[in-house]
Amino acid sequence: RAESSARPVLLVLEDLHWCDALSIRLVGEALEELAGAPLLVLGLGRPEMRQRLPEVWLRRVCVELQLPALGRRACERLARLCLGPAAAESQIVRIASQAGGNPLYLEQLLRAAAEGRGDELPATVLALLQSRVSLLSGEARRVAQAASIFGTSFWIGGVRSLLGGSLSGAALEEAIEQLWRREVIERSSESRISGEREYRFVHALWRDAAYSLLTDENRQLGHRIAGEFLVRVGEPDPLVIAGHLFTGGALDQALGHYLHAADHALHAGAPELALQHAKQARLCSPGEAALGELLSVEARALSHRSRWQESLAHGSEGLARVPAGRRAWYQIVQNQVSLALMLGRSEVVTALTQQLLGALPDEDAHLEYAQSMSSLSVTYAMLGQRALALRLLERLREACALRLAEDLRLRGYLARARASFLHLLGADPWQALYLARQAWRAYVEAGDVITATVSRSSLVPFLVELGAFDEAEAEAEAVCAEAERLQAELPLLTSFLSAARVRLLRPTPERLTQVERLCARAAPIIERQNNRIFQGLFGLTAAELAVARGRSAEAEQGLRGALAQLTSVAALRPYALRLLLRLLLSQGRLDEAALLAAEAEHTVNELGPLGEFDIHLRQLSAEVSLAAGQHRSGCAALERARDALLLRAGRILDRSARRRYLTAVPLNARVLVLSRRWLADRGSEDEGLDGG
Numbered sequence: 001r002a003e004s005s006a007r008p009v010l011l012v013l014e015d016l017h018w019c020d021a022l023s024i025r026l027v028g029e030a031l032e033e034l035a036g037a038p039l040l041v042l043g044l045g046r047p048e049m050r051q052r053l054p055e056v057w058l059r060r061v062c063v064e065l066q067l068p069a070l071g072r073r074a075c076e077r078l079a080r081l082c083l084g085p086a087a088a089e090s091q092i093v094r095i096a097s098q099a100g101g102n103p104l105y106l107e108q109l110l111r112a113a114a115e116g117r118g119d120e121l122p123a124t125v126l127a128l129l130q131s132r133v134s135l136l137s138g139e140a141r142r143v144a145q146a147a148s149i150f151g152t153s154f155w156i157g158g159v160r161s162l163l164g165g166s167l168s169g170a171a172l173e174e175a176i177e178q179l180w181r182r183e184v185i186e187r188s189s190e191s192r193i194s195g196e197r198e199y200r201f202v203h204a205l206w207r208d209a210a211y212s213l214l215t216d217e218n219r220q221l222g223h224r225i226a227g228e229f230l231v232r233v234g235e236p237d238p239l240v241i242a243g244h245l246f247t248g249g250a251l252d253q254a255l256g257h258y259l260h261a262a263d264h265a266l267h268a269g270a271p272e273l274a275l276q277h278a279k280q281a282r283l284c285s286p287g288e289a290a291l292g293e294l295l296s297v298e299a300r301a302l303s304h305r306s307r308w309q310e311s312l313a314h315g316s317e318g319l320a321r322v323p324a325g326r327r328a329w330y331q332i333v334q335n336q337v338s339l340a341l342m343l344g345r346s347e348v349v350t351a352l353t354q355q356l357l358g359a360l361p362d363e364d365a366h367l368e369y370a371q372s373m374s375s376l377s378v379t380y381a382m383l384g385q386r387a388l389a390l391r392l393l394e395r396l397r398e399a400c401a402l403r404l405a406e407d408l409r410l411r412g413y414l415a416r417a418r419a420s421f422l423h424l425l426g427a428d429p430w431q432a433l434y435l436a437r438q439a440w441r442a443y444v445e446a447g448d449v450i451t452a453t454v455s456r457s458s459l460v461p462f463l464v465e466l467g468a469f470d471e472a473e474a475e476a477e478a479v480c481a482e483a484e485r486l487q488a489e490l491p492l493l494t495s496f497l498s499a500a501r502v503r504l505l506r507p508t509p510e511r512l513t514q515v516e517r518l519c520a521r522a523a524p525i526i527e528r529q530n531n532r533i534f535q536g537l538f539g540l541t542a543a544e545l546a547v548a549r550g551r552s553a554e555a556e557q558g559l560r561g562a563l564a565q566l567t568s569v570a571a572l573r574p575y576a577l578r579l580l581l582r583l584l585l586s587q588g589r590l591d592e593a594a595l596l597a598a599e600a601e602h603t604v605n606e607l608g609p610l611g612e613f614d615i616h617l618r619q620l621s622a623e624v625s626l627a628a629g630q631h632r633s634g635c636a637a638l639e640r641a642r643d644a645l646l647l648r649a650g651r652i653l654d655r656s657a658r659r660r661y662l663t664a665v666p667l668n669a670r671v672l673v674l675s676r677r678w679l680a681d682r683g684s685e686d687e688g689l690d691g692g
């Protein structure tokens with residue numbers, strides 16, 4: 001009173017939350033008695049101090065200023081200043097997140113990190129929070145401990161399940177209200193689980209403190225109950241469920257969810273993550289049936305990482321354990337066939353095909369059965385085995401007939417197989433492009449990221465065949481960006497190949513440099529994989545690059561090497577034959593060209609229509625004969641090339657696209673030019689341009 005009579009008085013009370021009750025009461029009484037005096041009391045403390053203020057404080061003019069939490073960027077900046085430039089960025093981000101903007105927590109976490117205890121919750125912080133938990137009512141403490149089982153976020157229904165009905169609905173709501181008032185929890189703006197109110201701990205450290213007060217037995221039981229609750233309410237993330245059940249000792253239940261998580265990671269384009277989940281699944285002591293599913297996941301994930309020999313070994317073990325017709329069996333067969341084709345092991349492809357055709361799918365295996373049939377149909381189209389490719393395609397149609405509405409991937413598998421057949425062995429490029437787009441969209445909508453990216457790569461040659469070069473280039477750039485994001489090797493190789501080919505269509509110095517870079521990036525992947533098909537296809541690309549650079553000898557050597565690499569892949573080998581024929585013709589080496597043309601003619605006659613190669617090989621064969629003075633055979637070959645070209649053009653529904661197909665594709669335009677010069681009947685050509 002004496003001081004405030006003489007001058008204004010400021011009384012500062014630090015750490016008011018620790019102040020004894022008597023002192024708080026005495027200061028409150030002074031405020032009341034000296035109502036007109038120039039006395040200002042500044043009390044500093046934590047949020048819970050408000051619960052300790054007597055009514056006399058609140059009756060006076062009391063202004064409450066809440067300091068906001070430090071921003072994340074400020075926390076990260078302080079962390080960098082304290083830990084120095086050598087600190088890992090992941091450590092900086094983790095500490096800033098754990099601190100939740102609380103300067104005291106941040107200080108203690110940084111102190112622990114500087115002392116090499118970065119992964120431990122500092123004892124000072126833990127003790128502080130545990131003491132604050134102990135100030136809660138018994139019901140609120142139990143609710144906080146039950147909620148901590150779920151992690152930083154939890155649901156009222158889950159807490160109720162964990163408490164087993166020991167709290168009434170009203171008592172539970174009252175405890176939640178107390179935790180909210182004490183700023184321990186806050187309500188989430190939306191819930192991940194439909195129909196369930198979701199809350200979260202204000203700081204992750206609050207959760208850690210409550211969790212640390214549980215006994216080991218209570219934790220194990222709590223996690224099992226939490227996992228079962230999440231299964232009932234439809235938790236969308238199988239890994240969350242698996243983690244709870246595994247910690248809760250329910251290994252059999254956890255195993256299935258780990259397998260589901262691994263399969264989901266594969267479809268999402270994360271094979272390394274799939275392998276991590278599979279590793280965790282192995283800790284669940286899988287039985288014979290589950291081990292077969294596990295081997296299927298591991299084989300496919302290893303394949304995506306180009307660890308092919310390991311993938312084949314896992315697949316072989318899986319086939320020995322899994323009965324034919326099961327989901328996992330079809331997954332393994334499909335993977336083994338793809339690897340065997342890439343490695344040039346045709347005997348494995350043949351043996352697995354016979355097994356596949358002889359097996360009947362289980363009721364829940366129709367999707368995997370369809371995928372296997374689709375993959376094998378594409379494989380045999382590449383091998384040039386038309387009859388078997390069609391047989392597999394027909395089996396695929398039958399499998400999908402009544403189930404297309406069940407899963408978008410079924411549409412993708414069927415559309416992909418049909419598109420590949422038409423592109424490689426058919427005569428309808430327009431329909432092939434339509435089906436390829438349909439397959440890509442189906443995979444995108446189904447969330448099958450890796451397959452969608454590979455499927456999108458296949459659009460590029462379809463567009464190129466139709467002369468849509470600008471669109472092809474745009475697709476190639478987009479799919480390269482997506483493959484770079486995924487960092488899975490099959491999408492990378494297919495996207496690099498598509499991008500390189502489309503740039504070679506309209507070569508400029510800049511484009512040729514880009515092609516060189518793409519080939520250089522692909523080379524170590526192909527060498528590591530020992531992939532015969534991609535060795536051949538990138539060999540062709542390198543040869544085309546050499547032609548564009550004027551290095552003919554290097555180009556010829558590359559083309560002959562690619563022909564050897566693609567010996568067994570009959571539907572792709574004509575690409576190399578076409579390039580080599582053009583090179584020999586340009587050099588005037590007619591005798592060698594004639595021999596190669598005879599081989600090309602034999603290939604076309606033996607295999608039937610070969611997509612665009614059917615036209616171009618006949619056209620080049622005609623040019624060789626005409627250049628050698630063999631007009632009759634040359635004109636006959638040219639007429640067959642023209643008729644094949646016009647047949648395909650007639651199936652293109654859009655008139656402008658049809659004209660572009662006939663005039664913008666250089667080799668197609670060349671067929672028409674030669675036809676005008678050498679063939680008497682030109683009416684059919686005009687009909688092709690006009691859509692007749």
